[in-house]
Amino acid sequence: MSQAVERHIDRSNMTVSxxxxxxITNMNKxxxxxxxxxxxxxxxxxxxxIVIAGPSGSGKSTMxxxxxxxxxxxxxxxxxxxxxxxxxxxxxxKIRSEVGMCFQHFNLFPHLTILENCTLxxxxxxxxPKREAEEIAMHFLEKVKIPDQAHKYPGMLxxxxxxxxxxxxxxxxxxxxxxxxxxxxxxxxxxxxxxxxTMIELAEEGMTMLxxxxxxxxxxxxxxxxxxxxxxxxxxQNEPEEFFNNPKSERTKLxxxxxxxx
Amino acid sequence: MSNTNSLSYVRKEMxxxxxxxxxxxxxxxxxxxxxxxxxxxxxxxxxxxxxxxxILAGTLPWLFGGVWDATSLxxxxxxxxxxxxxxxxxxxxxxxxxxxxxxxxxxPETQYWRANLAFVLMLASLAPVLFDKVPxxxxxLTMAFPFLLVWLVWxxxxxxxxxxxxxxxxxxxxxxxxxxxxxxxxxxIAAVAVALIWWLFIGPSVVGGLNAxxxxxxxxxxxxxxxxxxxxxxxxxxxxxALSLPIGIILALGRQSDLFIVKTxxxxxxxxxxxVPLITLLFTxxxxxxxxxxxxxxxxLTLRVIIMVTLFSSAYMAEVIRGGLAALPKGQYxxxxxxxxxxxxxxxxxxxxxxxxxxIPGIVNTFIGLxxxxxxxxxxxxxxxxxxxxxxRANAAWNGIYWELFIFIGLVFWICCFAMSQYSQWLERKLRxxxx
Numbered sequence: 001m002s003q004a005v006e007r008h009i010d011r012s013n014m015t016v017s018x019x020x021x022x023x024i025t026n027m028n029k030x031x032x033x034x035x036x037x038x039x040x041x042x043x044x045x046x047x048x049x050i051v052i053a054g055p056s057g058s059g060k061s062t063m064x065x066x067x068x069x070x071x072x073x074x075x076x077x078x079x080x081x082x083x084x085x086x087x088x089x090x091x092x093x094k095i096r097s098e099v100g101m102c103f104q105h106f107n108l109f110p111h112l113t114i115l116e117n118c119t120l121x122x123x124x125x126x127x128x129p130k131r132e133a134e135e136i137a138m139h140f141l142e143k144v145k146i147p148d149q150a151h152k153y154p155g156m157l158x159x160x161x162x163x164x165x166x167x168x169x170x171x172x173x174x175x176x177x178x179x180x181x182x183x184x185x186x187x188x189x190x191x192x193x194x195x196x197x198t199m200i201e202l203a204e205e206g207m208t209m210l211x212x213x214x215x216x217x218x219x220x221x222x223x224x225x226x227x228x229x230x231x232x233x234x235x236x237q238n239e240p241e242e243f244f245n246n247p248k249s250e251r252t253k254l255x256x257x258x259x260x261x262x
Numbered sequence: 263m264s265n266t267n268s269l270s271y272v273r274k275e276m277x278x279x280x281x282x283x284x285x286x287x288x289x290x291x292x293x294x295x296x297x298x299x300x301x302x303x304x305x306x307x308x309x310x311x312x313x314x315x316x317i318l319a320g321t322l323p324w325l326f327g328g329v330w331d332a333t334s335l336x337x338x339x340x341x342x343x344x345x346x347x348x349x350x351x352x353x354x355x356x357x358x359x360x361x362x363x364x365x366x367x368x369x370p371e372t373q374y375w376r377a378n379l380a381f382v383l384m385l386a387s388l389a390p391v392l393f394d395k396v397p398x399x400x401x402x403l404t405m406a407f408p409f410l411l412v413w414l415v416w417x418x419x420x421x422x423x424x425x426x427x428x429x430x431x432x433x434x435x436x437x438x439x440x441x442x443x444x445x446x447x448x449x450x451i452a453a454v455a456v457a458l459i460w461w462l463f464i465g466p467s468v469v470g471g472l473n474a475x476x477x478x479x480x481x482x483x484x485x486x487x488x489x490x491x492x493x494x495x496x497x498x499x500x501x502x503x504a505l506s507l508p509i510g511i512i513l514a515l516g517r518q519s520d521l522f523i524v525k526t527x528x529x530x531x532x533x534x535x536x537x538v539p540l541i542t543l544l545f546t547x548x549x550x551x552x553x554x555x556x557x558x559x560x561x562x563l564t565l566r567v568i569i570m571v572t573l574f575s576s577a578y579m580a581e582v583i584r585g586g587l588a589a590l591p592k593g594q595y596x597x598x599x600x601x602x603x604x605x606x607x608x609x610x611x612x613x614x615x616x617x618x619x620x621x622i623p624g625i626v627n628t629f630i631g632l633x634x635x636x637x638x639x640x641x642x643x644x645x646x647x648x649x650x651x652x653x654x655r656a657n658a659a660w661n662g663i664y665w666e667l668f669i670f671i672g673l674v675f676w677i678c679c680f681a682m683s684q685y686s687q688w689l690e691r692k693l694r695x696x697x698x
Contacts, residue, residue: 070596089604097602107597111615111695120611121601155696173601 007197009221013206016224019046020079021177021208022067027076029062036062037073038232046176049209051219051240054229055255060212063229064179067210068099081176097125100170104182106162108154114141114165115150118172126173133172140168144198160191164198171202178202180211216260220244228252328352328666333359334659356663357670360654364670367490367645373417373482377493380414383407384500392685408501415489415497416562417481421472425465433457446606486564490645492674497564499633499678502571506632507625509572510579511618515609517584528580535577541638543570548642567639575632582628586621587613619693626686630679647671 022044029037037059044050052060065071066078069085069092078085080095109117118137122128128136141147144164146157154162163183170178180199184192196218203209203222213219219226219240226243228236228251236243236252244260247253285291297307327346332338332355342349357364366377387407390400409423436456440449472478489497516528535543547566555561590613598608618625640649651667654660 068600070599093602093604096600099600101600103593103597103600105591105593107591107593109594109597109612109616111619111693121603124607124611125602153695169601 007200009200010204013204014047014049014224015206016045016047020044021046021048021081022210023077023079024067025077027063027066027073027078029066029071029073029075036232037066040076040234042227042234044177044208044210046208047206048225049203049207049223050211050225050227051223052210052212052227052229053214053216053219053255053259054235058229059232060229061181064181064210064212067177067179068096068101070101093125097121097173098175099177099179100173100175101179102163102166102170102181102183104185106154106159106166106186108162108166108169110154113151113153114146114157117154117165118169121169122172136172137168140171141165143171143201144168145194158191159187160194163187163191163195167195167198167202177208177210180209180213182212182214184213184215214259216244228255230255324350324352328354330354330358335661335663336659352666353663354666356654356660356666360650360660363491363654364647364650365492367494367650368488369484369490369493370482370488373484376414376417376481380411381496383410383414384496411497413479413481415484415493416486417483419473419477420479421469425469426461429457429460429465432460486562487643489564491647491650494564494639494644495633495636495646498568498571498636498639501568502575502632502636503629505568505572506576506579506628509576510583510628511614513576513580514583514587517580518587532577532580535574536581540571540574540635541641543574544638544642546570563642563644567642567644571632571635574635575628578628578631579625582621582624583617585624586617586619589620590616619690622686622690622693626682630682633678633682634675647674 020043022042024040024042027037027040028035040063042063052064054060062071066073066085067080072087073085081098083091083095085091085095108114109120112120115134115137118141119128119130119133122133122136123130138147138150141150144167146161146164146168149157149161149165154165157165167183183199184195187195192215196215199209199211199218200222211218211223223240225237226240227234228243228247228249230251236247236249238248243252244256247256281287285294298304328351329338329341332341332353335353335356338353338355339349342351342353362371362374366374369377383403384407386400387404390396390398390404406427409427412426413420413423433453433456437449437453440452513528513532516524517532519525519528544567547570548563551561551566594612594616595608598612603611637646637648639646640652643649645653648671651671654667655663
C-alpha cells in the first residue's frame with residue numbers, strides 16, 4: 001500500500017444496486033480539431049465508487065465535466081438519472097442540482113462566509129427557507145468537521161478545510177451522484193488525509209461517486225471499479241485488486257509503474 | 263567530552279523587553295529619517311520650507327484678508343484700499359452676493375424650499391444605498407425619489423410623475439405575468455410594450471383628465487432653462503451616476519454574451535460612444551434631436567442631457583466592469599453552474615458582487631469623471647456654476663472677477679469628488695474578505 005491511511009472501512013452500506021445512475025454511450029468530443037474524448041461508453045450503477053486514473057491530458061477531467069455539462073459533448077448520449085443531457089436548459093439545471101461536484105481548486109465563493117457558501121444553492125435553486133437551509137448547512141459542516149468555522153470567509157481557511165467545505169456545499173443540495181475532479185491535487189500532503197477521510201465517509205454512506213484522482217491508496221480501499229484512460233479513450237477498467245495486481249494493457253502497466261514506482 | 267559541555271548552554275530566564283533608543287522612535291526618528299538623512303536631503307528640506315513659506319505668505323493674506331461684504335467689484339476695491347492701501351486681496355463678496363444664483367441658477371426665489379427639500383430627500387435616499395447599516399425600509403424612499411425629484415424641481419401636479427411611475431409598475435406586473443410561461447426575452451418585451459403603451463397612449467389622457475378634475479399637489483411650474491448652478495450639476499450628475507451603473511453592467515454582460523446580435527449591438531454601442539467626444543453628444547442632444555423627433559413633441563432639455571451623459575458614461579462603465587469580469591477565475595462560473603444556479607442568479611449572487619468589488623476604483627473613477635463633465639453643459643446654454651461665473655462677469659458690477667469664482671467652483675467640485683473617493687476606499691476596506 002502506498003498510503004498510510006489504512007483505516008477500518010464500514011462496508012455495510014457500500015452496495016451496488018442494479019439501478020443505472022449514469023449511462024454514457026458512444027460519446028465523442030472535440031476541442032476545435034482536437035479529438036479529446038473518443039467513443040466513451042460507461043455505465044455507472046447507483047452506489048458505485050469509481051476512480052478514474054490516467055496521465056494528464058488523457059481526458060479524465062473532461063469526461064466527468066461532461067456529466068454535468070460543464071463541457072458540452074458533440075456526439076453520443078449521456079443519460080443522468082433518467083434525464084438525457086441535451087442543450088435544453090431545463091434538463092441541464094435539473095441534472096446539475098442533483099449531481100454534486102468538487103473541484104481541484106475548491107472554487108468556494110470568496111465574498112460569502114462558509115455558511116453562506118453552503119446555503120446559497122439550497123435557498124436559490126431549491127427555494128429552501130433560510131432557517132432550514134442553515135440547519136442543513138450546519139449538519140453537513142459538522143459532518144466534515146468544521147462547524148466552528150461557519151462564519152469565517154474561505155480565505156481564512158486552510159486548503160484542506162476549504163475542500164471539505166466544498167464537499168459540504170455540494171452535499172447541501174442532497175445530490176444523488178458526486179463528481180470529484182482531482183480533489184486533493186492542490187493540497188499540501190498533510191491535508192490530503194482529512195479530505196480523503198471525508199470522501200471515505202461519503203462512500204460508506206452509499207453515495208455514487210466518480211473520482212478523478214491520483215490517490216491510488218484511496219482507489220484500492222474505496223473504489224469498486226478503477227478506470228484507466230489514455231488519449232481520450234477508456235483503455236482498461238477492472239476491480240481495484242485486479243487492476244493493480246494484474247493490469248492487462250501495456251499502457252496501464254507503464255502508468256502504474258510510474259505512479260507506484262517511487 | 264568537556265568540550266561539548268562548555269558548548270552547550272540553556273537560558274533559564276527570559277530577558278525583559280527594553281525600550282528602543284530615543285533616536286529610534288517617535289518624532290525625532292521621523293524627522294531624522296525623512297528630512298535630514300544626509301547633507302543633500304537637509305539642503306532640499308530647507309529650500310522646500312523656504313518655498314512653502316513664500317507661497318503661503320503670498321496667498322494666505324489674499325485668502326483670509328478678503329472682503330465679504332460689498333455689492334460690486336468697485337466697492338470691494340474701495341474698501342480694500344481704505345483698509346490696506348492696496349487691492350491685493352480677494353473679493354469674496356461676489357460669493358455672498360450671488361450665493362443663491364450659484365446654488366440655484368435662475369430658479370424662482372420663492373420656490374427655493376423645493377430644491378432644498380429635494381436635496382435633503384436625495385441624501386436620505388442615498389443613505390440606504392451607500393451604507394448597509396441604514397434600515398432597509400428606507401429603500402422605498404430611494405425608489406420613490408426620482409419621481410419626487412421631478413415633481414419638486416419642475417413642479418406641476420403629482421399626476422404627471424405618478425403616471426410615469428404607473429408605467430413602470432405596469433411593466434413590472436407584465437414581466438411577472440409573462441415570466442411564468444417561459445422565456446426571459448419574451449417577458450422583457452411584454453414589459454417594455456405595456457409600459458410604452460401606457461406612457462404614450464393611455465397615460466397622457468388620464469393625466470390630463472385628473473389634472474382638470476383634481477389638480478392634486480400643484481406646484482408652480484419651473485422651466486428647465488431656469489435651472490442652473492450647483493443644483494443642475496447635482497441633478498445631472500446623480501442621475502447619470504445612478505443610471506450608468508446598471509446600464510454599464512448590462513452592456514458588459516451583453517459584450518460577453520454568446521448571442522451574436524446582442525453582442526454586436528453592445529460592442530457597436532460601446533465603441534461608438536467611446537469614439538465620440540461628450541460635447542458632440544451634448545450638441546446633438548440640444549440641437550439635432552429636435553429634427554429627428556416628430557414635430558410638436560416637447561422633450562425636456564435637461565432630460566436629453568441626462569440621457570446623453572448617462573449613455574456616455576455607461577459605455578466607459580461597461581469596459582470597467584468587463585475588466586472586473588475578466589479578473590474572476592473561471593472556477594467561479596463553473597462552481598455556480600455546478601450548483602445548478604441559472605445564468606441570472608449566478609450573475610447576481612456570485613459573479614457581479616465579486617466583479618463589481620474588483621472594479622470599484624474604476625467605477626468611482628468614471629463617476630468622478632462624469633460629475634466633473636457636467637460643467638460641459640455650459641456650452642449648450644445651461645447655466646451651471648461655470649456658466650454662471652460668465653454670466654456674473656457679464657454684469658457691470660462684477661466685471662473682471664475671476665479667481666474668487668473659480669476657486670469656489672473648484673472647491674465645491676473637489677469636496678464632492680473627494681467624498682466619493684473616500685467613500686470608495688472605505689467600501690473597499692469593508693468588502694475585503696481575504697484577510698487571514
